[in-house]
Structures are given as structure tokens and as C-alpha cells.
Amino acid sequence: MLDPVRPRPADARKRKGTPEVLRYAISPCPLGLLLIAASEHGLCALLFANDEPALLEELQSRFPSAVTVRDQTGLDDWLQAVLAQLEDPSRSTDLPLDLRGSAFQQRVWQALQAIPPGQTMRYGELAANLGSHARAVARACASNPLGLLVPCHRVVGADQALTGYRWGVERKAALLAAESRQSGASQRS
DNA sequence: CTTCCAGCCTTTT
DNA sequence: AAAAGGCTGGAAG
Numbered sequence: 013m014l015d016p017v018r019p020r021p022a023d024a025r026k027r028k029g030t031p032e033v034l035r036y037a038i039s040p041c042p043l044g045l046l047l048i049a050a051s052e053h054g055l056c057a058l059l060f061a062n063d064e065p066a067l068l069e070e071l072q073s074r075f076p077s078a079v080t081v082r083d084q085t086g087l088d089d090w091l092q093a094v095l096a097q098l099e100d101p102s103r104s105t106d107l108p109l110d111l112r113g114s115a116f117q118q119r120v121w122q123a124l125q126a127i128p129p130g131q132t133m134r135y136g137e138l139a140a141n142l143g144s145h146a147r148a149v150a151r152a153c154a155s156n157p158l159g160l161l162v163p164c165h166r167v168v169g170a171d172q173a174l175t176g177y178r179w180g181v182e183r184k185a186a187l188l189a190a191e192s193r194q195s196g197a198s199q200r201s
Numbered sequence: 202c203t204t205c206c207a208g209c210c211t212t213t214t
Numbered sequence: 215a216a217a218a219g220g221c222t223g224g225a226a227g
Contacts, residue, residue, distance in 0.1 A: 116210065135222055139209090146222045148209040154221055155211075169222070176221030184221085 034075060035083035037091050038064060041098055043183045047071060048091055049080070054108030055090060057157045060179040074157055094160065101129045101191040109161065113152075116144070120152035127166045130191040134170055146170075154178055160187070 034056065036049040041060075047067040049057035057074060061067040071080060090107055097105045111121055119142055127133050135146040135153075142149065153164040156178075165184040169175035177184035 114211080139222090145207095145209045147207090147220070148211095148222095150221050151210055151219085156221095164221075167221075170224085174221085178221065181221085 032078045034078045034080045035087060036071060036080055037082065037084045037087035038067060039091055039095065041095060043186055048087060048094060050087060050090065051110045053110035055158065055161065056110040056112065058094065058159045058161055060159055060183055097160065105161065109158065111158065113155065117152045117155065120149055121156060121162045124162050124164055124167065127163055132166050132168045132172060135167055136170055138167060
């Protein structure tokens with residue numbers, strides 16, 4: 013590829029000195045388009061969207077001061093792993109994650125990862141476990157950069173209604189449907 | 202059923 | 215420092 017002349021951001025005034033480079037890859041998936049992004053430490057984003065521009069926009073807005081570089085081949089292994097998990101939720105992916113956020117957010121995200129596939133938990137329940145409030149948990153879920161791997165889609169409203177999802181309630185429903193089908197439990201009410 | 206508000210965390214001005 | 219807002223929840227109108 014042409015090496016794009018990457019103009020030094022004039023606003024490099026934040027001389028924290030570490031203009032971080034994020035590599036990303038994009039692939040179609042049953043839910044539309046999927047993007048994963050990785051830092052040196054591991055996977056730091058997994059987003060859904062319908063268009064590439066939308067994906068990139070969200071990535072950029074989540075990591076405003078990061079330089080994003082497409083690396084389709086370098087991330088192919090991880091990408092395949094994620095896609096495999098999408099098709100078969102029982103297949104747990106053990107990719108290195110690079111989760112950034114406040115202490116509270118990390119606690120919420122870890123709690124989310126403890127929810128087994130096909131099972132749901134209420135915001136209130138989760139909040140009680142963390143000694144916090146439902147609204148705060150919802151806020152943390154909303155800012156979760158790693159869809160699927162941090163299963164914020166397994167959190168539902170008090171009456172188990174799919175109240176909301178950053179990437180669309182449709183996708184939330186689809187993910188849950190796939191998982192419950194997988195668990196073979198024909199859930200009849 | 203619709204509206205309102207409380208309580209908690211982040212982000213932005 | 216202050217205010218607004220978010221994937222809520224529960225009480226009130």
C-alpha cells in the first residue's frame with residue numbers, strides 16, 4: 013500500500029509522547045460489518061455497523077487520540093476467532109484483551125464476562141453485585157468498546173426486556189437468539 | 202399506559 | 215466545579 017503521508021497532528025500538544033497506533037481489520041458477519049482493533053496489548057475494540065465509514069467513525073470517536081491503521085492480514089487470526097465465536101457462541105475465545113476504562117467500568121466488564129452464554133442478567137442484579145445502581149451499570153455497558161467479547165448483550169431490563177443496545181437492539185436480539193439456540197434449550201415461557 | 206424522578210458514573214463546558 | 219445524559223427502575227398520575 014502507499015504509505016500515506018501521515019501529517020503530524022498539529023494538535024500534538026498533548027505531548028504525552030505516545031501517539032498510539034491501533035491496527036484494525038474489517039469483515040462482513042451475520043450482523044453486518046464487524047471491526048476489530050488491537051493495540052500492543054491486545055484487542056481493544058470490537059464494533060458492529062453497516063458501513064465502513066460508520067465503523068471507522070466510531071473507532072475514531074472512541075479513541076480520539078489514536079492513529080488507526082488497517083492491518084487486515086495481521087489481525088486475521090483474531091478476526092477468524094471472533095467470527096467463529098459469532099457462529100458458535102459456545103466456542104469461547106481467549107484473545108488478549110486490552111480493556112481501558114475507569115475502575116468501575118472494568119469491574120462491570122469483568123462481571124459481564126462471567127455471564128455464561130445463553131444466560132441473561134438484569135441490570136439491577138448486576139448492580140447489586142457490584143454495590144452500585146442499575147443506571148451506572150447501563151452507562152458502563154454503553155461505553156463498552158468490545159461487543160461480543162464483553163457480553164453486554166446478555167444484560168436485560170428488569171422484566172427481561174431488551175431495553176437497549178448501543179449497536180441496535182436488533183443485534184442484541186440476534187446474539188441472544190444464536191446463543192439460546194446453541195444451548196439447545198427450547199425456551200418456552 | 203404515560204410521565205416523572207431518584208440515584209450513580211462519565212463526559213463536557 | 216457544574217450540568218447533562220445514559221443499554222434503568224419503580225412510583226405516580
